[in-house]
Amino acid sequence: MRRRTRDDWTAAALEALADGGLAAVAIEPLAARVGATKGSAYWHFPNREALVTATLERWERDHTEAVIDMVEAEGGDPATRLRRLFGAVLDPAHGPHVELALLSTSDDPLVAAAVSRVNERRIGYLARLLGQLGFARAQARRRAVLAYSVYLGQAQLMRATPGVLPQGKAARRAHLDDVLTTMLAAPV
Amino acid sequence: MRRRTRDDWTAAALEALADGGLAAVAIEPLAARVGATKGSAYWHFPNREALVTATLERWERDHTEAVIDMVEAEGGDPATRLRRLFGAVLDPAHGPHVELALLSTSDDPLVAAAVSRVNERRIGYLARLLGQLGFARAQARRRAVLAYSVYLGQAQLMRATPGVLPQGKAARRAHLDDVLTTMLAAPV
DNA sequence: TCACCTCCATACGGCACCGTATGGTGCTGT
DNA sequence: ACAGCACCATACGGTGCCGTATGGAGGTGA
Numbered sequence: 001m002r003r004r005t006r007d008d009w010t011a012a013a014l015e016a017l018a019d020g021g022l023a024a025v026a027i028e029p030l031a032a033r034v035g036a037t038k039g040s041a042y043w044h045f046p047n048r049e050a051l052v053t054a055t056l057e058r059w060e061r062d063h064t065e066a067v068i069d070m071v072e073a074e075g076g077d078p079a080t081r082l083r084r085l086f087g088a089v090l091d092p093a094h095g096p097h098v099e100l101a102l103l104s105t106s107d108d109p110l111v112a113a114a115v116s117r118v119n120e121r122r123i124g125y126l127a128r129l130l131g132q133l134g135f136a137r138a139q140a141r142r143r144a145v146l147a148y149s150v151y152l153g154q155a156q157l158m159r160a161t162p163g164v165l166p167q168g169k170a171a172r173r174a175h176l177d178d179v180l181t182t183m184l185a186a187p188v
Numbered sequence: 189m190r191r192r193t194r195d196d197w198t199a200a201a202l203e204a205l206a207d208g209g210l211a212a213v214a215i216e217p218l219a220a221r222v223g224a225t226k227g228s229a230y231w232h233f234p235n236r237e238a239l240v241t242a243t244l245e246r247w248e249r250d251h252t253e254a255v256i257d258m259v260e261a262e263g264g265d266p267a268t269r270l271r272r273l274f275g276a277v278l279d280p281a282h283g284p285h286v287e288l289a290l291l292s293t294s295d296d297p298l299v300a301a302a303v304s305r306v307n308e309r310r311i312g313y314l315a316r317l318l319g320q321l322g323f324a325r326a327q328a329r330r331r332a333v334l335a336y337s338v339y340l341g342q343a344q345l346m347r348a349t350p351g352v353l354p355q356g357k358a359a360r361r362a363h364l365d366d367v368l369t370t371m372l373a374a375p376v
Numbered sequence: 377t378c379a380c381c382t383c384c385a386t387a388c389g390g391c392a393c394c395g396t397a398t399g400g401t402g403c404t405g406t
Numbered sequence: 407a408c409a410g411c412a413c414c415a416t417a418c419g420g421t422g423c424c425g426t427a428t429g430g431a432g433g434t435g436a
Contacts, residue, residue, distance in 0.1 A: 002432090003383060019295060023211055028423055038425085039384045047425070100291070103344045107207065112348065119349040142366050145352055149341030156291045156340045157333070160300065161307040164333055178330050178375060185373030187366060190402090191413060216393055226395085227414045235395070 004036055006044045006054070013055040014062075018098045022105040025052055049110070056114040059098055064118050068125055078132040083180055085129075089151055090176060092162070097155045123148050139187055147183050192224055194232045194242070201243040202250075206286050210293040213240055237298070244302040247286055252306050256313055266320040271368055273317075274335075278342055278364060280350070285343045311336050327375055335371050 012034045016024040027041045027048055034040075045051040071085045088094065099118070105111050126144035135143060157165055166175040200222045204212040215229045215236055222228075233239040259273045276282065287306070293299050314332035323331060345353055354363040 021209075021293065026423060027425090037385050038423095039386075042425070043383060048423090103288070103348050105209065107209075116349045116351070119345065119352055123352055138362075139366070142354070142363055143370075145345070145354075145363075146338065146367060146370060149338050149345060150334065151341065152344050153337030153340030153342075154333075156344075157307065157337060160291050161304045163304070164307055164311055166330070166333075174326075175330055175333075178327070179334060181376050182331075182334060182370055182373050185370050188369050214393060215395085225415050226393095227416075230395070231413060236393090 004034060004040050004044070007058075008034060009041060009044055009051060010055045010058045013051055014059060014098065017055060017059075017101050019101075021101045022052070022108060022111060025055060027051070053110055056102075056110060059102075060114055060118055063098060064121055068121075078129045079184075082126075082129050082133075082184075083176075086147075086151070086180060087176055090154055090179070092158060092165075097159060099152070100155055100159055103152070119148070133184065135187075143183060150179060150183070192222060192228050192232070195246075196222060197229060197232055197239060198243045198246045201239055202247060202286065205243060205247075205289050207289075209289045210240070210296060210299065213243060215239070241298055244290075244298060247290075248302055248306055251286060252309055256309075266317045267372075270314075270317050270321070270372075271364075274339070274368060275364055277339055278367070280346060280353075285347060287340070288343055288347055291340070307336070321372065323375075331371060338367060338371070 009030065012030050013025045016026075016030060016033065025048070027038050031037050031041055041051065045054065067085070067088065071081050071088070074081075074084065076084070099115070102111050102115055123141075123144045126147050127140045130140035130143050130147075131137065133140075154165070166172045197218065200218050201213045204214075204218060204221065213236070215226050219225050219229055229239065233242065255273070255276065259269050259276070262269075262272065264272070287303070290299050290303055311329075311332045314335050315328045318328035318331050318335075319325065321328075342353070354360045
């Protein structure tokens with residue numbers, strides 16, 4: 001790979017973001033990572049902020065719309081989709097969670113905006129699924145927030161203290177079952 | 189305040205940690221914050237790492253044991269305690285959540301260790317409460333992980349996108365009711 | 377083949393933070 | 407009142423990252 005493209009840089013930035021936080025999206029370390037020098041980076045991007053912005057846009061595309069599209073594409077009734085969704089995103093193989101690195105750095109205005117858009121999008125999608133399952137409008141919204149909170153919290157635990165989460169295949173399945181039946185429990 | 193004590197520094201560090209992440213726990217900015225110079229900091233602590241360690245220890249004391257003690261002290265049956273616990277920690281006034289700043293930086297070994305201890309402690313306490321409510325051992329543990337995930341996720345949302353959470357007093361109460369009945373729903 | 381444009385390496389100045397060295401100030405005991 | 411110590415300010419060198427300037431290498435069209 002003699003020459004780098006813009007996407008090469010955002011790809012490397014996403015990796016760095018996942019396991020080093022926003023601070024790790026730094027031109028000079030990234031340059032070393034991709035086997036180039038700053039000269040290349042400052043050719044494709046005017047400054048660090050532009051690289052961060054482009055990386056966040058890429059994350060929004062790849063990690064939100066892609067997942068929703070996948071769940072929708074395979075069809076099935078809403079309950080099946082919900083199970084597939086949670087089965088996918090709660091899976092340890094779901095990879096290093098970029099959102100964790102971001103939600104923490106949400107004091108940064110660029111990050112805050114991107115995170116807000118993604119959160120709204122996901123919760124809205126969950127609320128829609130729950131509405132199709134018979135929950136009233138306000139109730140569906142509450143459960144969507146709750147379900148999304150479960151996802152976020154679980155993601156944090158997966159990274160920080162994986163030991164507290166169920167380990168074996170059977171245990172994970174029992175856990176997923178419990179999560180779903182809990183989230184779908186009838187209201188008061 | 190002419191002279192500073194060790195606790196003055198960890199207090200300032202906790203504040204900085206809450207709204208700037210671990211990176212904000214930096215000697216020189218903190219010195220400006222407390223109205224002193226680096227000289228003072230490096231007298232009380234051999235280096236930055238020692239300050240970070242002391243700050244994390246203080247956080248473990250103040251933000252874990254204190255909350256559990258408060259919940260236990262006021263008595264009541266397990267269900268009441270659980271409600272009081274969630275009512276407290278899900279309250280927006282619960283303050284800037286240090287854990288969010290930490291869970292993100294959990295690649296740092298010091299932080300990872302502290303966070304793991306706190307997570308285990310809290311989940312263990314939740315599992316105990318749930319056990320007293322009649323859940324079988326494994327089931328109680330699953331629900332404890334789930335409940336703690338809800339807390340973590342909710343805390344993230346509160347910071348990142350407060351708009352998605354219920355706003356009014358009544359709405360917040362309805363949300364809390366729903367969270368509790370959901371978490372306590374009978375298993376399959 | 378030669379001019380040109382794209383992409384990049386190298387070298388530089390600047391800033392923020394770390395950690396050290398050293399001297400100074402005010403309290404404390406005697 | 408003076409010695410000694412606890413506490414702190416000041417000044418310095420070192421490091422990692424940002425952003426700029428500039429020249430050079432390799433492909434492309436006439």
